[in-house]
Amino acid sequence: MIAVYSVARPLLQRRFMQIRQLFDRDSSTYTYLLWDERTMDALVIDPVLEQVDRDLELVAELGLTLRYVLDTHVHADHVTASGVLRERTGAKVIASERGAACADQKVGAGDEIRVGHAVVKVLETPGHTDDSISFYVDGSVFTGDALLVRGNGRTDFQNGDAATLYDSLTRVLFALPDDTRVWPGHDYRGHTVSSIGEEKRRNRRIAGRSRAEFIEIMNGLGLPRPKLIDVAVPRNLVCGREPVAA
Amino acid sequence: MIAVYSVARPLLQRRFMQIRQLFDRDSSTYTYLLWDERTMDALVIDPVLEQVDRDLELVAELGLTLRYVLDTHVHADHVTASGVLRERTGAKVIASERGAACADQKVGAGDEIRVGHAVVKVLETPGHTDDSISFYVDGSVFTGDALLVRGNGRTDFQNGDAATLYDSLTRVLFALPDDTRVWPGHDYRGHTVSSIGEEKRRNRRIAGRSRAEFIEIMNGLGLPRPKLIDVAVPRNLVCGREPVAA
Numbered sequence: 171m172i173a174v175y176s177v178a179r180p181l182l183q184r185r186f187m188q189i190r191q192l193f194d195r196d197s198s199t200y201t202y203l204l205w206d207e208r209t210m211d212a213l214v215i216d217p218v219l220e221q222v223d224r225d226l227e228l229v230a231e232l233g234l235t236l237r238y239v240l241d242t243h244v245h246a247d248h249v250t251a252s253g254v255l256r257e258r259t260g261a262k263v264i265a266s267e268r269g270a271a272c273a274d275q276k277v278g279a280g281d282e283i284r285v286g287h288a289v290v291k292v293l294e295t296p297g298h299t300d301d302s303i304s305f306y307v308d309g310s311v312f313t314g315d316a317l318l319v320r321g322n323g324r325t326d327f328q329n330g331d332a333a334t335l336y337d338s339l340t341r342v343l344f345a346l347p348d349d350t351r352v353w354p355g356h357d358y359r360g361h362t363v364s365s366i367g368e369e370k371r372r373n374r375r376i377a378g379r380s381r382a383e384f385i386e387i388m389n390g391l392g393l394p395r396p397k398l399i400d401v402a403v404p405r406n407l408v409c410g411r412e413p414v415a416a
Numbered sequence: 417m418i419a420v421y422s423v424a425r426p427l428l429q430r431r432f433m434q435i436r437q438l439f440d441r442d443s444s445t446y447t448y449l450l451w452d453e454r455t456m457d458a459l460v461i462d463p464v465l466e467q468v469d470r471d472l473e474l475v476a477e478l479g480l481t482l483r484y485v486l487d488t489h490v491h492a493d494h495v496t497a498s499g500v501l502r503e504r505t506g507a508k509v510i511a512s513e514r515g516a517a518c519a520d521q522k523v524g525a526g527d528e529i530r531v532g533h534a535v536v537k538v539l540e541t542p543g544h545t546d547d548s549i550s551f552y553v554d555g556s557v558f559t560g561d562a563l564l565v566r567g568n569g570r571t572d573f574q575n576g577d578a579a580t581l582y583d584s585l586t587r588v589l590f591a592l593p594d595d596t597r598v599w600p601g602h603d604y605r606g607h608t609v610s611s612i613g614e615e616k617r618r619n620r621r622i623a624g625r626s627r628a629e630f631i632e633i634m635n636g637l638g639l640p641r642p643k644l645i646d647v648a649v650p651r652n653l654v655c656g657r658e659p660v661a662a
Contacts, residue, residue: 193606195441224605231618359470360439362608372477 187288187308191353191362192225194218197248197398198356201225202312205234206286213238213261213285215305215312216355217251219410225251226258236261237285242314242355243302244270244406246328246399253409263409266294268301272409277303293342297335298323304343310351311366317343318354319361320374325388327399332388336381344370433534433554437599437608438471440464443494443644444602447471448558451480452532459484459507459531461551461558462601463497465656471497472504482507483531488560488601489548490516490652492574492645499655509655512540514547518655523549539588543581544569550589556597557612563589564600565607566620571634573645578634582627590616 190203197218203225205212212234217225229236236259239252243266252263253272264283265273277283283290283305293304295316302323305312315323316338325332343352348367371377376384396402404413436449443464449471451458458480463471475482482505485498489512498509499518510529511519523529529536529551539550541562548569551558561569562584571578589598594613617623622630642648650659 191608193439193608195606221606228607232614360441360467361474362437362439368478 185308186286187310189310189353190228192221192228194221194248196220198358199245199248200353200355200357200362202353203228203232203234204285204288204290204307205232206288209286210234211286212236213240213283213290214255215240216242216245216314217255219249219251219254222251222254222258226255229259238262238264238283240264240283240290240305241269241406242304242312242316243299244328244403246299246396246402247356248398249402249405250410253411256409266301266303268296269303270407270409272407272411295338295342297325297332297338298330299327300329300331300334302338306346306350309347309349310353311343311346312353312355313343314355317352317369317373319352319357319359319364320369320372322373322375323355324391324393326391326393327396328403332385333381335388336376336384339373339376340381431554432532433556435556435599436474438467438474440467440494442466444604445491445494446599446601446603446608448599449474449478449480450531450534450536450553451478452534455532456480457532458482459486459529459536460501461486462488462491462560463501465495465497465500468497468500468504472501475505484508484510484529486510486529486536486551487515487519487652488550488558488562489545490574490649492545492642492648493602494644495648495651496656499657502655512547512549514542515549516653516655518653518657541581541584541588543571543578543584544576545573546575546577546580548584552592552596555593555595556599557589557592558599558601559589560601563598563615563619565598565603565605565610566615566618568619568621569601570637570639572637572639573642574649578631579627581634582622582630585619585622586627 188205192201201217202215239255239261262274264275267276267278277292279294281292290305290307295304296302298315346366350366352364434451438447447463448461485501485507508520510521513522513524523538525540527538536551536553541550542548544561548562592612596612598610
């Protein structure tokens with residue numbers, strides 16, 4: 171189901187939600203630490219296992235209490251730190267209803283995650299994978315691999331589907347206000363952020379293209395199988411821990 | 417000369433200055449594209465030669481007019497794109513009074529650079545090099561290699577001086593409001609931004625340390641000579657172009 175949200179925002183607004191973008195060079199993954207500066211409650215989006223010490227150090231230095239760990243989807247290119255963060259902080263792991271079984275809480279379209287006084291809205295944005303979700307808060311959207319800067323995630327594994335992704339991009343994400351900041355799950359060219367208006371007009375894969383054209387492009391990419399997929403997916407289904415042999 | 421600025425900012429404020437952070441993976445350099453969204457006039461800080469096509473593409477896609485190219489100092493670890501950007505856009509190159517001779521305009525403490533309706537203030541922050549300057553605009557400071565996230569630039573070449581850097585950090589940059597966003601010239605651990613308050617409290621090299629301790633640390637680092645210094649410095653003195661043989 172595709173849901174469309176209206177998220178009006180006053181012209182003059184003090185933003186209390188702080189956003190800290192973090193980069194993992196090996197997997198080109200962006201992790202986001204968000205906190206409400208009024209209460210110092212925090213959540214992290216798409217943490218990378220190898221960066222868990224860096225991220226916990228930052229949480230401690232900022233005096234934050236980590237409440238939630240969110241994954242935008244079951245990743246195929248890196249192992250999530252969600253399980254380790256849960257163990258080391260007591261934070262709850264949140265994933266899509268179709269995501270990792272190890273999550274403490276499953277969310278879907280329209281669900282809200284409260285962090286301090288801030289409300290993070292869950293948007294269903296499947297297509298890269300069938301469990302892909304995005305998170306909207308305070309004029310920013312965290313799109314995982316659904317929408318990247320001038321691009322989008324591939325659709326050829328983990329029940330990915332180009333038609334579904336087209337609908338997620340055009341009907342869900344592009345329904346957000348043009349000045350919404352887009353924080354991607356990866357970038358490979360040194361871009362860090364974009365906006366919905368910019369991606370509507372300039373995204374290489376989708377701007378000015380029909381659904382049929384987009385599907386043809388995505389189904390014709392012929393990309394190699396991700397190097398880490400056979401390690402990452404099984405581990406991410408158990409929050410990044412070592413899977414137990416059957 | 418060390419100058420201290422007071423930059424008061426209203427609690428409720430619509431920011432018209434847009435900031436786009438860009439990363440060069442090879443040199444771990446951050447480049448910044450800033451523009452006034454009311455007029456679409458832009459400037460770029462610390463552009464990297466190898467990224468000039470990416471950066472000009474972004475300028476075009478956003479519909480910006482590039483007015484100025486600023487370097488925070490004569491870099492030793494990458495070649496500036498300032499000369500190429502000047503040739504390809506007509507933008508003016510701005511550097512410190514003690515910086516690259518090729519600049520169209522030399523600036524020092526308290527000078528202002530107007531971009532659209534926005535005013536960028538020049539802060540003198542020498543110590544990493546003797547020509548290091550920082551730029552303040554709209555609640556953000558671009559610190560080059562003077563102040564990094566939890567660190568600072570080395571002080572052992574290009575007339576660097578630890579005592580001078582200590583004064584730049586503590587008397588100039590730390591005089592800015594605590595919530596000023598700090599946008600560094602590099603990061604090697606995946607950090608992207610910090611704040612003055614955070615660095616005052618948490619910077620590894622300077623928080624809680626005396627001037628004498630800081631000098632001792634900096635003078636004892638024993639770092640290897642930068643790999644690119646003999647290429648980068650001569651080229652950066654001529655805005656990144658091939659130096660003419662004497």
